Amino acid sequence: MQKSLIKKRFSKSLTTYCDNAVVQRKMAKELVSMLEKKNYKNILELGCGTGFVTAELVNGTEFESYDAVDMVLECESYLKKISPQVNFICCDIEDFHPDKTYDLIISNASLQWVGELSEFMEKIKPVLKSGGSFVFTLFGEDNFKEMAQFVTNPLKYYSVSELKEMFFGYKIDIIMETTEILEFETPKDVLKHIKNTGVNALSDTRWTKSDLKNFEEKYPINANGKCSLTYQPIYIKLEI
Numbered sequence: 001m002q003k004s005l006i007k008k009r010f011s012k013s014l015t016t017y018c019d020n021a022v023v024q025r026k027m028a029k030e031l032v033s034m035l036e037k038k039n040y041k042n043i044l045e046l047g048c049g050t051g052f053v054t055a056e057l058v059n060g061t062e063f064e065s066y067d068a069v070d071m072v073l074e075c076e077s078y079l080k081k082i083s084p085q086v087n088f089i090c091c092d093i094e095d096f097h098p099d100k101t102y103d104l105i106i107s108n109a110s111l112q113w114v115g116e117l118s119e120f121m122e123k124i125k126p127v128l129k130s131g132g133s134f135v136f137t138l139f140g141e142d143n144f145k146e147m148a149q150f151v152t153n154p155l156k157y158y159s160v161s162e163l164k165e166m167f168f169g170y171k172i173d174i175i176m177e178t179t180e181i182l183e184f185e186t187p188k189d190v191l192k193h194i195k196n197t198g199v200n201a202l203s204d205t206r207w208t209k210s211d212l213k214n215f216e217e218k219y220p221i222n223a224n225g226k227c228s229l230t231y232q233p234i235y236i237k238l239e240i
């Protein structure tokens with residue numbers, strides 16, 4: 001994983017992220033609604049971004065501590081506006097070794113960026129308190145399927161059955177795959193959306209004029225004349 005590139009792209013897209021990441025915002029709401037209504041002592045959020053989950057969670061949940069980790073430093077100012085109680089930690093979640101355990105670990109639309117998810121699942125286990133919950137979303141194999149003919153996706157999207165194999169030692173409460181389809185007027189609008197949400201984070205190659213022309217000519221157009229972009233969110237709730 002080219003961490004510096006991921007960091008650069010997300011940091012650049014922060015100002016446009018909130019208005020454009022409509023699917024991620026919906027996912028954050030849905031994810032938080034899957035939690036039991038109870039008070040958590042220590043909460044850890046991984047890849048907090050501009051705080052879609054943070055905002056959902058701090059309203060109506062009582063906690064003693066809330067640590068929110070992201071490797072993009074500029075996220076801190078977004079979080080401070082949401083709640084001064086949230087402790088922002090700027091670091092790579094793969095290098096995060098806290099000296100305490102958490103009774104809730106939560107993450108929205110971020111864990112597809114970690115190098116080896118199965119290794120990360122093992123690494124995070126000792127950080128989760130016994131009886132604690134680890135709830136997160138990531139994306140399934142059909143995510144951005146319309147883009148597949150134009151770019152090689154460096155991210156690994158897993159099927160539900162592949163994911164289940166990685167959850168050894170956890171109890172699976174929920175694993176649910178869904179589909180969200182966005183529609184755009186033109187193929188160029190699709191590209192703009194991807195850029196505005198930072199999801200182009202791993203592609204370092206600039207498209208030539210002919211790449212762009214090819215994209216505009218070949219991007220699939222629906223019967224209604226619009227361009228669809230498929231998201232495939234997977235919601236997961238694990239216990240230990």
Ligand SMILES: C[S@@+](CC[C@H](N)C(=O)[O-])C[C@H]1O[C@@H](n2cnc3c(N)ncnc32)[C@H](O)[C@@H]1O
Pocket residue numbers: 006007010021024025028046047048049050051052053069070071072091092093094107108109110113114
């Ligand atoms: C698609 S955004 C999701 C943000 C937020 N969770 C939301 O619901 O909108 C992914 C976030 O994960 C962060 N991220 C990706 N890989 C990371 C890593 N290895 N360590 C820390 N943060 C990471 C990015 O900086 C970005 O803010």
